Amino acid sequence: MTMPASRVARPSTIEEAVRLLADNGPEAVIIAGGTDVVPNLQMKLFAPRVLVDIKPIRVLQGITIAAAGALRLGALTTLTEIVGSPLLQASYPVLVSAAATIAGPLQRNMGTLGGNLCLETRCLWYNQSHFWRKALGGCLKKDGDVCHVAPGGKRCWAAWSGDSAPALLTLDAEVEITGPRGRRRLPLAQFYLNDGMNRIALGRDELVTSVYLPARTAGRRGIYHKLRIRDSIDYPLAGVAVTLEVDRSGVCREARVAITAVNPAPLLVKEASEWLVGQRYSAELVDRVAHAAIRTGKPLTTSASTPVYRREMVRLFARRALEEAWKNGNA
């Protein structure tokens, strides 16, 4: 599978990158680590005229302390850096736990946080070679007008298949986006649109420049559980991230549960904080939240595993992660 011919532009400043994006509109695609873009290019899922390689932009790198004790992660921070960061391990363990499950070591060395948050949605009918898709006549997301997952529907169900986003949702993270009109900051939950075709709230002329972790969620207990067939390489078939703040007497003060790979967006389970805050651990309560997690997830046949099993695992992982976080701290 060859790559379509495109020009590679290598801006060294954010402004230059924004200009390239604005000038080329839909003809430009951002490339960071390339671990998602390159396979998609090889499958001819898009054929941009210009690849805007943002790796030379130095200010997008690294983990730094920002205003109000927040932690700023540059969009180019690699997943390997995240997994190996003592600061993140100590303060935001759920993110480390999730990042460590992404792909395999090779992709984590190349793959960036920005790329992971802007990943294309995935579907069994979409992530196929050009030849395969042509034989089928395309799908709603690409070159066709039929959804093979939910025929008759006009909505694309391609699954959000990233692992770091659910963890960041449980940390109340914000994304910083830069475009021709300057910078804006958005709660991560508002960045995802839950639409397989139009996955993120990002303009054609914008890029993600940073992720901010607020000081108030530092130190929260957290765990990420992921369903996959192999312990490496595989994208999530389902994933659950949990963070908890539990006081000395064992009462829950803050709680977040987020799920991934079972909807076109990573989603917070709304009931979790509502039901858990102010409560002590009980198996029954945790079970109730786990059920709410299932109701939030709508897995369809976007992958080879069955939706029934993925739903089961969402419930199991939610229950298990809450139990572990509550009883053992950061397991």
Place this chain on the structure above:
Amino acid sequence: MHVHRIIAAHDCGKALNPMTVEGQIEGSVYMGLGQALQEEMVWNKGRLMNPTLLEYRIPSTLETPEIESIIVESIDPEGPFGAKEAGEGSLAATIPAIANAIYDAVGVRINTLPITPEKILAALREKEKQRAGNDAPGTNGGSR
């Protein structure tokens, strides 16, 4: 589901090159392991749904257990220098060995490949249902 260790003995007649024979045994066990637990071609109306190695999942190093190979030499009078074969012999035995290990561990028999956690869960539920049915008053039990 994790396979912790596989011990494979193979009668190759005469090991002309013992290290190669061991390599063949390990390779065969690995292939059998993949077929037993993960590898599957998923079809939909004649279309192969997982034509790449991302979705057709061969075991990674993390799923591959320690393999202990035992060479059995029986000296075949018909074969060259007493040798028979060291091809894929150990592959065939690996699959039922894993299926039996699962039966030994959780008491359910899965008769289709690959043996996924999903199938085991379904079989366990089915077994539970049958047991509940058999224990219920007024029924006179199942076959097992």
